[in-house]
Amino acid sequence: MATTQVKYSSQAVSRLYFMGAIALFVGQIVFGVALGLQYLIGDLLFPAIPFNIARMVHTNLLIVWLLMGFMGAAYYMIPEEAETELYSPKLAIILFWTFLVAGALTILGYLLVPYATLAAATGNDVLATMGREFLEQPLPTKLGIVVVALGFLFNVSMTVLKGRKTAITMVLLMGLWGLALLFLFSFVNPSNLVRDKMYWWFVVHLWVEGVWELILGAILAFLLVKTTGVDREIIDKWLYLIITFALITGILGTGHHFYFIGLPGYWQWIGSIFSALEPIPFFMMTLFAFNMVQRRKREHPNQAAMLWTVGCAVMGFLGAGLWGFIHTLSPVNYYTHGSQITAAHGHLAFYGAYVMVVIAMISYAMPILRGREANPQRAQNVEMWSFWIMTIGMAVMVLALTGAGILQIWLQRIPTEGAMGFMQTQDQLRFFYWLRLAGGVGFLIGLLTWLASFFVTAGEDEPQGQLARA
């Protein structure tokens, strides 16, 4: 029974990042379930952990673990693509622990200190950046993110500079540099709320509907190169076309957030037209994945990783593409803006596009990092079960939130006279919130199943690891 090793020993640092990402992922989902419960039992955990604190932990953990996953993916992919060892594995390890400790301290700060005290103690009176959705981190944490990002980018860029430059690494690097540069807008907080909101979207929108799509595309392309053996020329062409559509629709698509926050009315035209085209790159990703798998030149033994890869392409399209499209046109968004429809879209888009691509990468790379090309069949079977449990759990959540959103709009938004108030409306949505909670618990079970798959060993009649069958 032969084993498979990573091609470059420095790729091993990615394992640390993947394990960190998974640990924070679990935390994110536990807080997510708590939030789902608070929607139903309003005073649950109050005043120890009020909703706003739990939500901040939920969303911040998501961002941090996805960033950690992207970094792990880059540390795995870049040496292999550049055909050289990582510039400094030691720096990668130091930055990992810095990031993890800073992240943990930030979360503890949220949970243990009143937010206003935390703000006062961390220099928010000098440079106010806190208290804006997703950018709630104290100033030292934001500065720490910049330092970690710069160190990381230095490390991977130097690696690429001394090695082979492929389309995949160039696109990945552009995505990661764009991510870091756009984060600088998190330090921009004008006292005029309208301007504050506009620049806030330069981080939030231009991340998830802009440069993150470059990272997503590069990871998908890498996984498809490795698992299907299709020619790079073909994969590169697809990759460039996908990211071209991502940015030419996504940049002006920012306008779909500018409809009702005080910016000029012409954004309703710009935002509607360009964001209506935003599903195109996601649809192309679906076509790309299926096409490459159809044309595959080998049978890769890691079927679980293939399932996550193709699943990501499909769910990314449904969540980011379709669920985005249903409320992106300004006359529709006039009623859906800030409703549970937004929550439905946000959950499916993040899961389908970014959570699944990181899981796909981990699923592909982790067995190799553990010295085998693929996990034993029994472990893969458990992992494929986890794929379906998580995905169906998420689907239940999203359908429930969509139902809640439609009813909310019907009761609270559409009537011009005698519309129902916010809290009264919330009482009418309880059935959907129970359903959402059930989906969330299902998702947690799926996640735990995935974790369990890491510990499943081979059956008696099966070798411990798998070799390529081709």
Place this chain on the structure above:
Amino acid sequence: MSRGFTAQAARNIFYGGTVFFSLLFAVIVFDTEQRTPQRSNASELTPAVVRGKHIWETRNCIGCHTLLGEGAYFAPELGNVYTRRGPDFIKAWMKSQPTGAPGRRQMPNFHLNDQQLDDLTEFLKWTSKINTENWPPNVEG
């Protein structure tokens, strides 16, 4: 994708398209900046409003509420709360939290003093006058 269409060609379209649309975006944002003072009544952006925004941020209000439709969906929209409820209600409400009603959603008491409550109310008043293209559809937000 015909045979003549290479990965290099696709890459060049990507660079060209990205640069073009980034510049176009920058130009439109520049125009938007010119119009923002008037649309947001920037002349009424008093020091009290600025202090009120700081209170809004440092109490993480956005973690439960929406403001102009952005934020969390756990508690009511506050962009138009000044119109819906008026200043006295807002201050009385803040002081009387939490309600402690069993099973109901609870809002923390932030122990704001009278000056801070005035500032926050000024911020919400200023916010309610932003030209939001008639959003929300009705006063319930």
